Amino acid sequence: MFIHNYLYSLRLMLGNKQLVFWTLAFPLIMAMLFNMAFSNIEKSEKLDPIDIAVVDDSSFRSNMIYTETLETLGKGDDRIFNITYTDAGKAEKMLRDGEITGFVRFEDNEPRITVRSNGINETIMCSVFDEIGSESKLIMNVGMTEIMSLVKSGKTDIDYQSLFKEEAEKIMGDDTGLTDTSPKNMSFVMIEYYSLIAMACMYSGLLSMTLMNYRLANISPVGRRSTISPSKRLSQISGSLTASFTVQLFGLAMLYLLLIFVVRADFGTKLPEIILLSLLGSLAGLTLGVAVAVLVKINENAKLTVLLSVVMAGCFFAGMMGITMKNIIDKNAPFINRINPVAMITDGLYALYYYDSGERYLINVISLAVFSAVMMLISVSGLRRQRYDSL
Amino acid sequence: MDTKVIEVKELVKEYKQIRAVDGISFDVYEKEIFGLLGPNGSGKSTTINSILSLLKYSSGSIRIFGKEMTPDAYDLKRDIGVIFQEVAVFNELTVYQNIDYFCGLYIKDKKERKRCVEDAIGLVSIGDFRKFYPKQLSGGLLRRLNIACGIAHKPKLIFLDEPTVAVDPQSRNNILEGIKRLRDNGATIVYTTHYMEEVEQICDRIVIMDKGKIIASGTADELKKLAKTEEKIMVELKNADKDLTGDIRSLVHVADASLEGRTLTVSYDGGTHNIARLIDLLREQGVSYYSINSERPTLNDVFLELTGKELRD
Numbered sequence: 001m002f003i004h005n006y007l008y009s010l011r012l013m014l015g016n017k018q019l020v021f022w023t024l025a026f027p028l029i030m031a032m033l034f035n036m037a038f039s040n041i042e043k044s045e046k047l048d049p050i051d052i053a054v055v056d057d058s059s060f061r062s063n064m065i066y067t068e069t070l071e072t073l074g075k076g077d078d079r080i081f082n083i084t085y086t087d088a089g090k091a092e093k094m095l096r097d098g099e100i101t102g103f104v105r106f107e108d109n110e111p112r113i114t115v116r117s118n119g120i121n122e123t124i125m126c127s128v129f130d131e132i133g134s135e136s137k138l139i140m141n142v143g144m145t146e147i148m149s150l151v152k153s154g155k156t157d158i159d160y161q162s163l164f165k166e167e168a169e170k171i172m173g174d175d176t177g178l179t180d181t182s183p184k185n186m187s188f189v190m191i192e193y194y195s196l197i198a199m200a201c202m203y204s205g206l207l208s209m210t211l212m213n214y215r216l217a218n219i220s221p222v223g224r225r226s227t228i229s230p231s232k233r234l235s236q237i238s239g240s241l242t243a244s245f246t247v248q249l250f251g252l253a254m255l256y257l258l259l260i261f262v263v264r265a266d267f268g269t270k271l272p273e274i275i276l277l278s279l280l281g282s283l284a285g286l287t288l289g290v291a292v293a294v295l296v297k298i299n300e301n302a303k304l305t306v307l308l309s310v311v312m313a314g315c316f317f318a319g320m321m322g323i324t325m326k327n328i329i330d331k332n333a334p335f336i337n338r339i340n341p342v343a344m345i346t347d348g349l350y351a352l353y354y355y356d357s358g359e360r361y362l363i364n365v366i367s368l369a370v371f372s373a374v375m376m377l378i379s380v381s382g383l384r385r386q387r388y389d390s391l
Numbered sequence: 392m393d394t395k396v397i398e399v400k401e402l403v404k405e406y407k408q409i410r411a412v413d414g415i416s417f418d419v420y421e422k423e424i425f426g427l428l429g430p431n432g433s434g435k436s437t438t439i440n441s442i443l444s445l446l447k448y449s450s451g452s453i454r455i456f457g458k459e460m461t462p463d464a465y466d467l468k469r470d471i472g473v474i475f476q477e478v479a480v481f482n483e484l485t486v487y488q489n490i491d492y493f494c495g496l497y498i499k500d501k502k503e504r505k506r507c508v509e510d511a512i513g514l515v516s517i518g519d520f521r522k523f524y525p526k527q528l529s530g531g532l533l534r535r536l537n538i539a540c541g542i543a544h545k546p547k548l549i550f551l552d553e554p555t556v557a558v559d560p561q562s563r564n565n566i567l568e569g570i571k572r573l574r575d576n577g578a579t580i581v582y583t584t585h586y587m588e589e590v591e592q593i594c595d596r597i598v599i600m601d602k603g604k605i606i607a608s609g610t611a612d613e614l615k616k617l618a619k620t621e622e623k624i625m626v627e628l629k630n631a632d633k634d635l636t637g638d639i640r641s642l643v644h645v646a647d648a649s650l651e652g653r654t655l656t657v658s659y660d661g662g663t664h665n666i667a668r669l670i671d672l673l674r675e676q677g678v679s680y681y682s683i684n685s686e687r688p689t690l691n692d693v694f695l696e697l698t699g700k701e702l703r704d
Contacts, residue, residue, distance in 0.1 A: 214481070
């Protein structure tokens with residue numbers, strides 16, 4: 001009887017075009033769309049160096065902070081500027097000829113920027129020089145304070161140049177900057193793929209809910225026919241759920257194959273842990289579908305709306321539509337994401353990929369197992385009432 | 392025929408303040424076609440669903456094959472087949488697969504199941520459509536598939552809840568003939584409908600329900616005897632200038648006479664040669680007519696007399 005129910009449940013699911021689309025095809029389409037839409041974003045975030053000119057005169061050379069900073073910004077593969085050091089006349093000609101975005105000349109120790117028009121490069125150039133100016137003032141203030149204290153203490157042989165250089169390194173150098181200590185840099189696209197995997201897991205609820213509706217006498221005529229048969233409910237439901245899980249596994253396998261071999265998403269070296277999390281996520285989705293089918297006493301279409309709303313709300317709170325939302329929820333209402341299976345899946349994936357935290361991953365794995373068990377218990381208690389008040 | 396298959400005693404089903412089934416009792420005997428007749432909303436389907444243990448009923452008792460019927464009475468369910476009013480099939484499965492699936496809920500053995508499925512397909516004559524999907528079938532064929540799904544496992548007790556609603560005459564006859572064959576093969580059948588002609592055509596015994604109560608029961612002939620009218624003659628007059636109803640009422644055995652438009656209806660409480668006496672009167676009065684028909688009373692007349700309304704009101 002189990003095999004009979006299992007095989008026909010597979011047929012019922014694969015014969016339902018809407019179900020096949022939402023649970024099997026839709027995640028694949030979304031993965032391809034994400035790939036097309038976002039894969040170039042990170043590449044395009046790298047800006048081309050901006051061509052500028054600096055009037056190389058005594059005024060410029062006397063400004064140590066600017067000379068050293070511009071030298072740093074103009075070298076290396078990740079340089080911001082391609083700098084041409086020249087005289088004022090040539091700089092003006094280069095600007096007229098469109099060879100540079102703008103040029104800078106120093107008067108009274110202050111940079112005077114001349115640009116040809118308004119634009120992104122011009123804005124960046126001005127912003128960078130504003131930033132250098134602010135830093136320069138800070139260094140000057142700190143340096144002057146240091147000199148005053150040295151003078152007060154009676155020291156007379158002060159090496160001003162070394163002192164300012166030392167302060168500049170303290171303020172602008174690597175020692176005081178932010179450093180990236182995570183195993184990998186945060187990838188916006190990977191976050192989207194994680195949310196997509198979580199969504200695909202939760203969509204398994206559509207499979208289980210559809211099959212459960214076929215078993216409930218108060219929802220469908222076929223449910224009535226199944227209920228009056230001598231086939232035990234447990235056998236029917238276990239056959240249906242196993243079939244749902246089979247279809248879900250197939251869908252997940254397709255999604256992972258696409259993500260790994262076509263989209264070239266980088267899942268690192270922890271694929272077994274990721275797969276375990278996905279399986280538990282799918283189980284959570286399946287049991288959620290069963291719970292909605294059994295406990296929500298409305299028609300099939302309304303149940304579908306309820307399930308999709310719950311899943312989409314879960315995705316929203318877990319950061320699928322913007323990671324900021326996940327941060328807001330984690331900060332202000334952490335309880336929501338502790339019972340949100342989508343957040344459990346995505347957080348488990350983050351834990352593996354970004355934080356390298358076994359403990360955090362394990363907590364999410366256990367949370368998903370507990371969530372599934374609770375959903376199943378609630379559903380079974382609802383199913384024990386086999387006679388209905390009305391049909 | 393004396394073995395009781397179903398025993399219903401004092402069955403009551405209440406929905407909040409509405410009493411859908413109001414203390415009904417009846418027995419159904421082995422190998423009979425038992426008709427449950429009544430207008431829509433009279434409580435027929437509620438009674439069937441209560442008997443099948445799908446519905447929680449308020450009070451009363453229900454026994455099938457001598458045992459109490461409960462939701463987990465799997466040994467009883469094995470011998471029961473149900474054809475619901477709504478078509479209960481899967482659109483994702485073909486005709487054959489649908490019958491095979493539902494039959495498989497009762498019969499594990501594949502070979503036996505295959506034989507049963509083929510028999511059911513033959514019984515309702517849908518052999519040419521076995522690979523069709525339900526959406527490709529006409530309303531009549533869909534109803535036949537619905538029946539095949541309910542009887543493929545060869546049940547001893549079959550419930551048919553309005554199986555001919557929205558069915559063309561050809562399919563209806565096919566279905567009714569099939570039901571008679573099932574009875575002839577040894578099944579007991581409970582048939583609910585609001586079509587009195589069908590009940591008269593196939594049922595051995597009939598219960599008439601209205602507002603959740605049984606208002607009459609017996610064979611079709613026994614029920615018809617409840618009606619005061621034994622014969623009804625209808626005359627379509629060429630013109631209705633003259634009101635003859637007074638003269639007609641004075642004829643022997645005439646219970647009532649009425650004229651509606653050009654149709655003269657005369658009811659008799661007995662007698663013979665009533666039609667000849669009426670024709671004589673019309674000739675004497677010089678009244679011309681197009682047609683004249685004599686009818687025996689129908690179950691609708693019985694229902695009309697018992698409740699004051701038509702069955703299909």
